[in-house]
Amino acid sequence: MSIKITGVGSYIPNKVEKNSDFQKHEFLYEDGSAFGQSNTVIIEKFKAITGIHERRYIQKELNNSDIAYLAAINAIEDAKIDPEELDYLIVAHNYGDVIHDDMQSDTVPSLATRVKNKLRIKNPKCVAYDVLFGCPGWIEAVIQANAFIKSGIAKKCLVIGSETLSRVVDKHDRDSMIYSDGAGATVIEASDEEGGILAHESATYSFEEANFIFFGKSNNRDSNDNRRYIKMHGRKIYEFALSHVPAAMKTCLEKSGKSISDVKKILIHQANEKMDEAIINRFYKQFKTPVPEGVMPMSINKLGNSSVATVPTLLDLILKGKMKDQEIKKGDVVILASVGAGMNINAIVYQF
Structure with missing residues (x-):
């Protein structure tokens, strides 16, 4: 038996935020002092180091759990499975649902529970939970799915990595230009084929x-x-x-x-x-x-x-x-x- 990715999907937001969109920001050091350089210079140095020309932000009406669901739909369709067959639904994220222009992170119920609800999965034995493991969260969730399937307690798992970092960035911090929004999902299954994890x-x-x-x-x-x-x-x-x-x-x-x-x-x-x-x-x-x-x-x-x-x-x-x-x-x-x-x-x- 091997454990393989049988379906993939993603949600890439339509809103493009270009480097030039940061020209009007007031970038400050951590102590609040000014950089002493123009934003043009700051942005060019940033691009040279990070390679980032533009990034994607979600629309105001969307939340993290929404785009996690949209990526999940794509992965499920790609895998050609019935979502009722899922044994585990795992969502890796860091900040939960942060409503646009709000100041609180909402993680109750879990994002995985919210995604399961949006998918209209009735099966109570499809266990839904979140993983908080920083940026490596999706890979760690895949490792967990692998363990569940190897142990025999699961056959099919849906693993999602979803984040809306545009909701938690400080516009006065030049590092804010690094972060973006997006979601990716995979269906992990036991397989008779060679390879896999x-x-x-x-x-x-x-x-x-x-x-x-x-x-x-x-x-x-x-x-x-x-x-x-x-x-x-x-x-x-x-x-x-x-x-x-x-x-x-x-x-x-x-x-x-x-x-x-x-x-x-x-x-x-x-x-x-x-x-x-x-x-x-x-x-x-x-x-x-x-x-x-x-x-x-x-x-x-x-x-x-x-x-x-x-x-x-x-x-x-x-x-x-x-x-x-x-x-x-x-x-x-x-x-x-x-x-x-x-x-x-x-x-x-x-x-x-």
Whole structure:
């Protein structure tokens, strides 16, 4: 028995937020002081480092659970299954439903329960719950689905990664330009075919790294804004990712029994183009092998960083033939990897 992805789907918002849309923002340092540079310079430096030209935001009337549901519908249709057959419905996210222009995160009931309700699933034995694991949440939820199916307590699972980071960004923080919205979903099933999930690796580093990504006040100390926003220590995250993610990917690949020459694609969390390139370079350096051309598809330049949604969304785009010069064929070995708040890292070696 293998455990395979039998259906993929995504929801990519229609609203495009370009870098030029940030020209009127007042960017401030954490202590509230001004940058002393024009927004044009700030934005150009940002683009050079992150690779982001534009990102997607959801419409005002939508919430996180709504786009998770829309991605789920696409995955279920792709898998050609009856949703009543699902044993588990797992939603990875970070901030729940944050209504537009509100200041509270709504997680009761869980987003998974809300998605199950929207799907009109009657079966009470379809267990719905959420995963909070930072940006690696969708991969971790896939690992959990894999364990459920391996143990025999499940046959079919729906795993969703969905986030609306546009609702939790501080417009006075230049890091706000990184974040975006989106949702990706997959149906995971037991299969008689070869391949599927070959190995996985996960870790949480929290002794000194727990607060590299956190919720904090606006950089505008003169405002009466009591809301909290997503904040990060970018340099520390960059150094952490380079130190730990390539090693985790290497361990995972070795556990799978596959060689570096077998790897056709690496779908890594779309966090920062320069950081992802550095991770891949260091990963291949461990094998004394040059990085193959086209091995790391990138969507961050147009979609931004949608946290848990980046990897499943990227996978959906490739499998549906929507990424130029990128394809995954039957038999291809692919590595899925992520790093994020916690600090958490994980990887999966998967054969299609």
